[in-house]
Amino acid sequence: MKYVLESVESQFEMFQILNEDGKIVNKDDMPDLSDEDLKELMRRMVYTRILDQRSIALNRQGRLGFYAPTAGQEASQLGSQFALEQDDFILPGYRDVPQLIWQGLPLYQAFLFSRGHYHGNQMPENVRALSPQIIIGAQYVQAAGVALGMKKRGKKTVAITYTGDGGTSQGDFYEGINFAGAYQAPAIFIVQNNRFAISVPVEKQTNAKTLAQKAVAAGIEGIQVDGMDILAVYAVTKDARNRAVNGEGPTLIETMTYRYGPHTMAGDDPTRYRTDDQDSEWEKKDPLVRFRKFLEGKKLWSEEEENKVIEEAKDDIKKAIKETDAYPKQKVTDLMENMFEELPSNLQEQMEEYKEKESK
Amino acid sequence: MAQMTMIQAITDAMRTELKNDENVLVFGEDVGQNGGVFRATEGLQDEFGEDRVFDTPLAESGIGGLSIGLALEGYRPVPEIQFFGFVYEVMDSISGQMSRMRYRSGGSHTNPITIRSPFGGGVHTPELHADSLEGLIAQQPGIKVVIPSTPYDAKGLLIQSIRDNDPVLFLEHMKLYRSFRGEVPEEEYTLELGKADIKREGKDVTLIAYGAMVHASLKAAEELEKDGIEAEVIDLRTVSPIDIDTIIESVEKTNRVVVVQEAQRQAGVAANIVAEIQERAILHLEAPVLRVTAPDTVYAFSEAEEVWLPNHKDIVEKVNTVINF
Numbered sequence: 001m002k003y004v005l006e007s008v009e010s011q012f013e014m015f016q017i018l019n020e021d022g023k024i025v026n027k028d029d030m031p032d033l034s035d036e037d038l039k040e041l042m043r044r045m046v047y048t049r050i051l052d053q054r055s056i057a058l059n060r061q062g063r064l065g066f067y068a069p070t071a072g073q074e075a076s077q078l079g080s081q082f083a084l085e086q087d088d089f090i091l092p093g094y095r096d097v098p099q100l101i102w103q104g105l106p107l108y109q110a111f112l113f114s115r116g117h118y119h120g121n122q123m124p125e126n127v128r129a130l131s132p133q134i135i136i137g138a139q140y141v142q143a144a145g146v147a148l149g150m151k152k153r154g155k156k157t158v159a160i161t162y163t164g165d166g167g168t169s170q171g172d173f174y175e176g177i178n179f180a181g182a183y184q185a186p187a188i189f190i191v192q193n194n195r196f197a198i199s200v201p202v203e204k205q206t207n208a209k210t211l212a213q214k215a216v217a218a219g220i221e222g223i224q225v226d227g228m229d230i231l232a233v234y235a236v237t238k239d240a241r242n243r244a245v246n247g248e249g250p251t252l253i254e255t256m257t258y259r260y261g262p263h264t265m266a267g268d269d270p271t272r273y274r275t276d277d278q279d280s281e282w283e284k285k286d287p288l289v290r291f292r293k294f295l296e297g298k299k300l301w302s303e304e305e306e307n308k309v310i311e312e313a314k315d316d317i318k319k320a321i322k323e324t325d326a327y328p329k330q331k332v333t334d335l336m337e338n339m340f341e342e343l344p345s346n347l348q349e350q351m352e353e354y355k356e357k358e359s360k
Numbered sequence: 361m362a363q364m365t366m367i368q369a370i371t372d373a374m375r376t377e378l379k380n381d382e383n384v385l386v387f388g389e390d391v392g393q394n395g396g397v398f399r400a401t402e403g404l405q406d407e408f409g410e411d412r413v414f415d416t417p418l419a420e421s422g423i424g425g426l427s428i429g430l431a432l433e434g435y436r437p438v439p440e441i442q443f444f445g446f447v448y449e450v451m452d453s454i455s456g457q458m459s460r461m462r463y464r465s466g467g468s469h470t471n472p473i474t475i476r477s478p479f480g481g482g483v484h485t486p487e488l489h490a491d492s493l494e495g496l497i498a499q500q501p502g503i504k505v506v507i508p509s510t511p512y513d514a515k516g517l518l519i520q521s522i523r524d525n526d527p528v529l530f531l532e533h534m535k536l537y538r539s540f541r542g543e544v545p546e547e548e549y550t551l552e553l554g555k556a557d558i559k560r561e562g563k564d565v566t567l568i569a570y571g572a573m574v575h576a577s578l579k580a581a582e583e584l585e586k587d588g589i590e591a592e593v594i595d596l597r598t599v600s601p602i603d604i605d606t607i608i609e610s611v612e613k614t615n616r617v618v619v620v621q622e623a624q625r626q627a628g629v630a631a632n633i634v635a636e637i638q639e640r641a642i643l644h645l646e647a648p649v650l651r652v653t654a655p656d657t658v659y660a661f662s663e664a665e666e667v668w669l670p671n672h673k674d675i676v677e678k679v680n681t682v683i684n685f
Contacts, residue, residue, distance in 0.1 A: 065662045066486040094486070116486065116662025134487045135446065136418055166389075166418035170449070197418045199394030205417050266485070272394050330663035332655060339657055346626060350655045358667060 012210040014256055015236060016226040020285050022293025031235040039300055041082060041230050043309050045074040045288050048098045050313035051107075052261075055114070059265040063321060064114040068095040069261030072228075075287035076192045076255035077162075078102060079233030083241055084160060089146045090129035091139035091161040095192075095259075099162070103127050107320035108327065117330045118338055137167045140176030140189060147185035147250065156245045160188040160237075166197025168211050177218040177252055186244035188237060189252045192227060194259040199273035215252035227255030228285040258282035331358050364544040367537040369511035370400050370476070373518035374438060376548045378408050381436060384522060386413045388423055388440030397442060398478060398537055420446050424453025424475075428461065431471045438522055444479035444531060445488030447496070458527045459502030473528070474521045480533035480572055481622060481669050484662050491659045492571075492623035494531055498600035498632075503527040504553055505600040509574035511542040513597060516551030524553060533571040556603035558610070562590035565679050566610040568633055569620040570596040573652075573670065577620055580675035589683060599629045607633065608641050615646040616682045620675055625653040647685035650678045 017026045024030060033041075052071045058064040070077065073095070081099040084090070090099055097110050104127040113120025113131055121131035133139040143161035150157050167173055168191055180187040191211050195202055208214060215222025221243070225236045233255055240251035260279065262268035270279075295301035332354045336347050343351060364372065377384045386401055386408075392415040395402035405413040416423050420441055427437040441447060447454070458471040481490040498505045506521055506528055508514035514532070521528040559574055560581050567577040574595045581591035592610050596602065611617055617637060619630040630651045637649055652674045660668035 065484060116484075116660075116665075134489075135449065169417035169419045169422065171419060171421050197389070198397065199390045200392075200415045200418070204415055268397070330660070332657065332660055332664050332668050335657040335660055335664065335668075336655065346656050350625075354655060354667070 008216060009209045009213055012213050012222070012224050014224045014226055015232055016229050017231040017235060018229045018290055018294055020290055022290045022297060024294075029235055031231060031238060033234070035298075035300055038295060038298075041078065041234070042291055042295055042301055044078045044082075044102060045230065045291065046306055046309045047313040048074050048078060049288060050310055051098070051317060054314070054317045056261065056265065058321060064111060065116050067114050067265045068263065069259060069265070070095060070098055072258045072260040072282065072286070073192055073194060074098070075230035075233050075291070076190070076227040076257045079230040080160065080190055080237040080253070080255075083234050083237035085157065086126060087128060087155070087157045088241075089150075089157065089159045091143045091146065091159065092129065092132045093136070093139065093162045093164065093167065094132045094134055095164070096132055096162045100127065100129055100132075103129060105129070107316060108323035111320060111324040112327060115324070117327070118334060119327065119330075137163055137170030137172035137176070139163065140167070140170075141172050141179065143187050143189065144176050144179035144183070144185055147180055147187035147244075148183045151183065151185050158186045158188055158241050158244045160190065162190045162192060164197060165191065165193040165195065165202045165205055165211060166200065167191065168214060169205055174214075174218070177215065177220060177250065180250040181218040181220040184247065184249040187250040188240045188244060189250060190237075191252065191254045192257055193254050194257050196259070196263075196273065198263045198268060201273070210254060212252060212254040218252075220250050220252060222252040222254070224254045224256065227257030228287045228290065230287055230291055258285075333358060361543040362546050363541045364511045365538045365541050366508070366511045366514045366532070367398060367400055369515040369544045370518055370532060371402060371404070372544065373515045373522070374401065374404060375407065376519055377438070377522045378404065378412060380548070383434060383436045384412070384438060385430060385435050386438045386440075387416050387426070389416060389418055389442045391415060391440050396440060398534070400440070400476070400532070420449035421453060424450040424458070427473045427475070428453060428458050428471055431458075431473055432469055436472050436522060438474045438476060441475060441477040443485070443489045444477040444493055445491045447477070447493055454497060454503065454527075454529070455500040459500050462526065463502065470525050471527050472525045474518070474524070474530055475528070476518075476530045476532060478532050478534045478537070480535055481659060481665060482535040482572065484665065485534070487659070487661050490534070490661060492621070492654075494529075494599050495623055495628045497529050498629055503529055503600070504598060505529045505531065506553060506598050507531045507533070507571045508597065509533070509536065509571055509595050511544050513551060513557065513595070515544050516549050517553065517597060519548060520550040520553055523550065528553070531571070535572050536575070551597070554598045554601045554603055556606040557595045557597055558592060558606070559595045560591065560593040562592035562614065564590045564614055565616040565618065565682060566592045566594060566607075566614045567618050567620060567675065567679070568594045568596065568607060570599055570629070571622060573620040573622050576670065576672045577675055579672040580679065583672060583676050584679055589679065591679065602633060602636065604636055604640065607637065611637055611641045612644045615644055617645070617649045618652060618675060618678045618682060619649065620652045620670060622654060622670060624656045625651065626656050628653060647682040650682055652678050
C-alpha cells in the first residue's frame with residue numbers, strides 16, 4: 001500500500017517574488033511590468049487602503065450599511081484583478097468590492113451596494129461581474145458555468161472567482177473546481193486565505209496543510225502564493241489566465257493573507273479569537289510597506305506621490321458619498337419591478353398598495 | 361425570577377440541557393470560542409468543553425449531515441445555522457433527510473435534532489440574512505417549527521424542543537434577541553410544542569401572529585383599545601403543527617380574525633391558518649379573515665426595510681376593515 005498525502009502536501013510551497021523587506025527573491029518569475037504599471041499597482045493599493053479606512057468611518061457614522069473591511073488583503077485583491085482583461089468576468093465574494101471598483105464600478109455604486117440599494121448591484125456596461133455574493137462559495141460553481149460558456153463560444157476570456165479559507169469547506173467549492181476541471185473551462189479560482197472564517201482559524205477548518213492542494217483531487221493545477229506580495233499574486237494570476245485562454249484548464253490559487261479588521265462592521269470582535277502578536281506578525285508582512293520599499297529602491301515612489309494619492313482618494317470618496325446621498329432612495333416598488341420581466345397579478349395589486357404607502 | 365433577554369434565555373436553555381443530558385451536543389459556525397455571532401452560545405464551550413460545544417468547518421450542508429450522523433450514534437444534536445437565509449445550503453439535510461428518518465427506517469432510527477437559527481427583519485442585515493423562511497420548512501412533514509416571541513417562551517420551548525424525539529426547527533427572531541427583558545425562572549421548565557398562547561384576551565377581534573409580529577399585534581391591540589376595540593392576541597409559538605383548537609375557540613368568541621406574518625404573502629403560514637378557520641368555523645365569521653403580510657418581493661434589506669416590514673399600523677387598518685365589514 002502506498003499513501004501519498006505527505007509527499008503531495010510537502011510539494012506545495014508558497015510562491016513569492018518580493019520578500020517582507022521589499023527585495024526580489026525570485027528574479028526568474030518577475031512579471032513583465034512597466035514602471036508605470038508598477039506605480040499604478042502602488043497607487044491602487046494606497047487608494048484602496050484609504051477607501052477601507054473611510055468606509056469603516058462612514059459605517060460607524062451610519063452613512064454606509066453592510067461593510068467587510070479589506071485592509072491587509074490589497075495585494076491579493078488588486079494583484080489578481082490587475083492580471084485581468086476588461087472582458088473577463090468577475091464573481092466576487094462579499095469582501096471583494098475593490099476588484100469591482102478597479103474593473104470599473106463607480107464608487108457611489110459600491111456605496112449603494114453597502115446600503116442595500118439595488119442600483120449598487122447594476123454593473124456598468126463595460127464591467128462583466130456579479131455583485132458580491134453573500135452565500136459562502138455559491139459563486140464558485142457559477143464561475144465554472146461562466147467559464148464553460150466562454151469556452152463554448154470560443155472566447156479568449158476567463159471567469160475569475162473569489163472566496164476565503166472558510167469557503168473551501170463548502171460543497172460548492174468542490175463542485176465548482178471539479179466541474180471546471182471536468183470541462184477544462186477557463187476559470188480562475190482564488191482563495192484568499194486570511195486565516196480566519198469569522199472566528200474559526202484555518203487549522204480548525206480542515207486537516208489539509210494547504211488549501212491549494214485541494215486542486216489535486218479535482219485534477220486541476222493549484223498554487224499557493226504570498227498574498228501580501230502584489231507581484232507574486234499578479235504573476236500567478238497572469239499565468240493562470242494565459243493557460244486558461246490557451247485551453248489548459250482552470251487553476252486554484254491560494255493567497256496567504258490577513259484581514260486586519262473585523263469580519264464585518266456588524267459587531268464582530270477579533271480580540272475574542274486572535275492575539276495582538278498574531279496581528280503584529282502579519283502587519284510586518286504588509287503589502288503596502290514592502291511594495292513601497294521596493295519602489296523607493298527603484299526611485300519610482302515618494303512620500304509626495306503617496307500623499308497625492310491619499311488626497312485624490314479622500315476627494316473621490318467625498319464626492320462619491322454625496323452622489324450616494326443624492327441618489328433616489330430605494331423603494332419597495334423598485335423591488336417589485338425587479339422581480340420579473342412582467343409584473344404578475346399579485347404584484348400588480350401590491351404595486352398600487354405600496355405606491356400609495358410610499359407616497360405618504 | 362431573573363430578568364433576561366431572549367438570547368440569555370436561549371443560552372440558559374442550552375446550558376440546562378447540556379447539564380441534564382450528556383448526549384446533548386451544541387455546534388455550528390463560530391459557536392465555540394466566539395460564542396456565536398450573536399453570543400447565543402457565550403460561555404458554553406468554557407463550561408462544557410470542546411467535546412460538547414464546538415466549531416464546525418464552514419458548511420451548512422455539512423452541519424446538517426453531521427447532525428443526522430451524530431443522532432444515529434445516539435447523540436442529541438443542537439446545531440446552529442448562523443442565519444436562516446443560509447438554509448438553502450442545508451435544505452436536503454432538513455427536508456430530504458432528517459425529517460424522513462423515522463419514516464424511512466420504519467421507526468428504528470430517529471433524529472432528535474434541534475436546529476437553532478436566527479431570522480427576521482429590522483436589524484439592517486445584508487441579503488439572505490433576514491428572510492422569514494419558516495413556511496418552507498412548515499410545509500415539510502416530519503419536522504416541527506417553533507418560533508418564540510418572549511424570553512420566557514424561548515427557554516421553555518427550547519428545552520422542550522431539545523427533549524423532543526423528532527427534529528425541530530427553532531427559529532429565533534433577531535429583532536427580539538435583545539430588544540427587551542422578561543421574567544424567566546432560573547429553574548428548568550418546559551412548554552408544550554404545538555400549543556399556542558393567548559398573549560392578550562379580547563372579545564372583538566382575534567389577531568393571530570408569531571415571532572416579532574406578536575409584538576406588533578400587541579401594540580396594535582393597545583391602539584385599538586383607545587377606540588374601544590378589544591383585540592385578542594394569539595401567539596402561535598409553533599407554526600408546524602398549528603394549534604387549531606386555541607384558534608377556533610377564539611374565533612367562536614370574537615367572530616373576526618386578522619392573521620399576521622412577517623413573511624411574504626404568497627403560500628405562507630397565514631394562508632394555511634385562514635384555510636383552517638374557514639373549513640372549521642365559517643359560520644362563526646362576521647367578516648372575511650384578512651392577512652397582514654410583507655409584499656411578494658425579496659426581503660428589502662437595509663433601504664426600504666421599514667416600509668416592507670408589516671407593522672402595527674397595517675394591523676390596525678385591517679382590524680378596522682373586519683370590524684366595519
